[in-house]
Amino acid sequence: MKPAREYDIRYGNQLVQGESAGWSRYIVISTPTAWxxxxxxxxxxxxxxGMNQWLDRTHLEEIADxxxxxxxxxxxxxxxxxxxxxxxxGFRKGLPVVLVPTIVSTGAIIHGNCGNWxxxxxxxxxxxxxxxxxxxxxxxxxxxxxxxNTAGIGDVLCGYAGLSEWRHATQLGIEPPFDEELARTTIxxxxxxxxxxxxxxxxxxxxxxxxxxxxxxxxQQRDDKMLRHPSAPSADHAFCFALEYANDRLWIHGEETxxxxxxxxxxxxxxxxxxxxxxxxxxxxxxPRQMGISKQELQRCLExxxxxxxxxxxGRNANSILCHTPLVGPRFEACxxxxxxx
Numbered sequence: 001m002k003p004a005r006e007y008d009i010r011y012g013n014q015l016v017q018g019e020s021a022g023w024s025r026y027i028v029i030s031t032p033t034a035w036x037x038x039x040x041x042x043x044x045x046x047x048x049x050g051m052n053q054w055l056d057r058t059h060l061e062e063i064a065d066x067x068x069x070x071x072x073x074x075x076x077x078x079x080x081x082x083x084x085x086x087x088x089x090g091f092r093k094g095l096p097v098v099l100v101p102t103i104v105s106t107g108a109i110i111h112g113n114c115g116n117w118x119x120x121x122x123x124x125x126x127x128x129x130x131x132x133x134x135x136x137x138x139x140x141x142x143x144x145x146x147x148x149n150t151a152g153i154g155d156v157l158c159g160y161a162g163l164s165e166w167r168h169a170t171q172l173g174i175e176p177p178f179d180e181e182l183a184r185t186t187i188x189x190x191x192x193x194x195x196x197x198x199x200x201x202x203x204x205x206x207x208x209x210x211x212x213x214x215x216x217x218x219x220q221q222r223d224d225k226m227l228r229h230p231s232a233p234s235a236d237h238a239f240c241f242a243l244e245y246a247n248d249r250l251w252i253h254g255e256e257t258x259x260x261x262x263x264x265x266x267x268x269x270x271x272x273x274x275x276x277x278x279x280x281x282x283x284x285x286x287x288p289r290q291m292g293i294s295k296q297e298l299q300r301c302l303e304x305x306x307x308x309x310x311x312x313x314x315g316r317n318a319n320s321i322l323c324h325t326p327l328v329g330p331r332f333e334a335c336x337x338x339x340x341x342x
Contacts, residue, residue: 001129004220007110007134009134028048029050030076035077037140050089051063054081056119060088064088072096073097078102084114086099088114098133099133100134100140101141103151104219105148106219107222109134114126142212148252155222157190158261160190160278161260161264163187164264167270169231178231197215233317233318233319235260238308239257239301242308243301246308251291254284258279259291262342263339268321306326
């Protein structure tokens with residue numbers, strides 16, 4: 001697959017209107033809310049629309065097989081679920097894929113893979129396909145609730161978790177010394193975002209076209225700037241998937257990973273207040289009360305997380321503090337109280 005940096009991402013207003021005018025026969029994969037919002041932007045209408053409900057592979061196959069084959073391409077319209085489903089349909093039918101995100105808070109925009117999900121458990125990838133290009137239409141994206149877009153910044157700043165894990169493990173003497181030089185690129189990327197993203201807001205604190213592009217570029221740059229080291233397990237994403245699995249429901253991905261990073265920073269005693277300040281400045285929701293996560297739901301997640309990671313393919317987060325020092329009992333109670341008051 002192409003690395004994220006090589007994706008053809010096109011930006012502008014009235015972009016979908018202009019591009020779709022030249023399309024002939026195509027099919028759309030979307031979700032009901034996303035398609036209701038986006039349909040008026042399309043000059044030439046699709047020959048059929050498939051609605052995604054979730055990422056279970058059986059569902060992906062059923063929708064794909066219900067759509068016509070005699071078309072020129074597949075267009076994914078919406079957030080991560082719709083975009084990933086569109087990739088699968090393109091792969092299954094041997095058709096090119098174009099992505100039209102209605103929010104810019106997901107790595108699905110700049111990754112060509114689609115997870116192999118059975119219910120809420122993922123086992124590798126079901127396909128890999130590079131989209132032809134991505135259309136980021138500012139007007140369309142800014143119609144979404146602001147938090148759905150700023151969550152993209154949360155999905156980048158959650159890299160603070162890996163830094164926290166390694167620093168903590170160094171203090172315990174169970175990992176090699178924290179390598180400041182190796183981590184420099186990630187640290188500088190975080191600093192750049194926190195310093196410059198709020199400057200893109202308008203006078204009333206709302207997102208602008210510049211804000212949308214900033215988020216998209218931050219997400220696209222994340223892969224190159226992410227700290228990848230065995231001593232920095234970054235269990236923030238494992239937290240996200242375990243939270244959904246434990247409670248059989250979905251939340252906003254970038255907000256979940258941000259919450260996971262805050263919890264890891266708190267549990268490892270690595271200045272969680274710094275990350276909290278960053279997320280607040282960038283208007284990223286991460287507090288359970290903001291996200292609609294109950295105490296019981298968070299507790300269920302943290303209780304099953306060690307086993308969930310142990311059973312996951314590869315087990316790459318197994319040396320996380322959330323595994324070797326589970327956040328349960330009185331420690332969980334202290335964490336919940338802190339989250340309620342931070």
